[in-house]
Amino acid sequence: MITLKINGFDVEVKEGATIYHAASSIGVKIPTLCYDERLKPHGSCRICVVEVEGARSLMASCSTPAANGMVVHTESEAVVTARKELLDLILANHPLDCLTCEKAGRCTLQDLCYQYDIEESTFDGKRKSYEKDASNEFYTADQTKCILCGKCVYVCSQVQNTDAICFVDRGFETHIGTPFDMGLSESTCVSCGNCVAVCPVGALMPKRKEKFRYWEVEKVKTTCSYCGVGCQMELLVKDGKVVEVEPVKGHSNDGLLCVKGRFSYDFVNHPSRLKKPLVRKNGVLEEVTWDEAYETIVDKIKEIKAADGPDAIAAFSSARGLTEENYLMTKMMRAVIGTNNVDHCARL
Template sequence: MIRLTIDGQIIETPEGSTVLEAARNAGVRIPTLCHLADLTPEGACRVCVVEVEGARGLVTACTYPASAGLVVRTNSAAIREARKSVIELMLANHPQDCLSCQRNLDCELQTLANNLGIREIRFTGERREYAVDDSNPFIIRDNNKCILCGRCVRVCQQVQCCDVLEWTNRGFDTKIAPAFDVPMPESSCVFCGTCVSACPVGALTEKPMRHAGLPDKKVKTTCPFCGVGCNFDLNVKDDKVIGVTSNLTSAVNGRLTCVKGRFGIDYVHSPERLTTPLIKKDGDFVAATWDEALDLITARFAAIKNAHGGDALAALSSARCVNEENYLMQKFMRAVIGTNNIDHCART
């Protein structure tokens, strides 16, 4: 452990920490836009600048290494003015359509602007203009709203390991896009949506949640599509699921989801979804209660077993079930039915 001083407070932090990590461990808030705890620091946004005694000018807290005896100030007048100027420059080249933006009231740039008391844009000049890429059913990519923080690039490289997004062009024309700036479906994107979970603004958004508004609540749940057991948040509005967002507290998957988990929830409210058991009578399926369905299954299983023995029955379990459910299925077949005829769809 090393000791340093932040805003007059002597704190201890593990050796190898950055100033930002040391400050957050001590409960000192330093605003950021490009930083995420599970990604390597980049110092792209310059919002986390602080004063360090002996350093030349302001330094970025997310990249500056903490060392013994360091004296840091995080909230002086010069720092606040520098942060304000950085945000104003971002807003000068950012669409002013907050009220209609999908990330309204859930936008980190908007929050920082409010916290810094920015009410008008002082800077004017040429604006970037890009076509919006909504050529796929899952993700809308609007480079006009991109603040070039690089979160999506790093999360695609370091978390999902797909390397789909990258910096392209230079200077004023710099933007983030797939290789050769092709539409998303023509790239190697797997549409996991991890980049969307990392974006601090409305540059990357979930297409199914467009025009849905803010959720009334978020409900943590387990993905039903396979046995991995990923956790995520169901965004619920008016008792209807409007989308899925990452739950960063999940020890299983963190911000990661697959395309099914993040975008495959439309079946929940599908009119074709079965919501009650069906029993075939006179060639047609008719609705039944669970008691009726289970009684029928029990009677049919017993009749087959009594007439032909347990080996006349077999079961196939699914990778969409959790481990405990698959265990119960094989236990049922072996202990109740009396057969080893149990297989699994993922067996190779």
């Protein structure tokens, strides 16, 4: 363990921890645009700079290891001035369309500009402009709004292991793109949307079927129903309707989702979706209570088992259920009913 001082408070952390981790351990929030705990620290945005007494310059807290006896200031005059200049430079090449931007209310750049009183850039010159890439079926990429933080690139390569996007060109022409700039539809992108989830600005946005602002929605935490992994996610609900899905950093998925969990939620709102059990009575399917449905199932199983034996009954379980649920199905069939007639769809 090592001990350092942050904003006048003594902090004890394990050796190897960064200044950012040390500050977070005592509730000191250091702003950042590029940091993600799942990624290797790369310090590209520099917003997280702090002042370390005795250092020649300001240090990027997300990539600088804490040292024993270090004295750190996270909001000194030099730090605040540097952050304001960095935000000023970012805005020099970023459209000020917050009134119509879909990311409004959940844009980290917008929040930081508000925090540090940056209304517009003091720099004047050529601005980058790109055509919006809408070739992907589920999300759009607007490089004009990109701040080159690199989070999308690194989550795609280091976490998702797809390597569909990368930094293209150098200098003023640097942008996020696919090989030969052929568009997302021609890349190795699997449409998982994890790049969309980490983007701090409006450069990557899901293709919405409903218009809404993020402050209008209610969040409902749930488990994805598409397979048995148990990925955690939040449903964004407006007026009783699911309008978007966001990943949650649960134990099984660590903030990641696949294309189904992230974008395929329309079935929830589909008018043909069955919401109550149906039992056929006199040749017609009728809605019944769950208790009546269960009673019908139990009665039919007992009737068939008594007439033709347990092997006349079979069970077919689903990959959309949890592993534990599928195990319980086999247990019930073998131990309760007395048959090994159990199968599984194995995939969706």
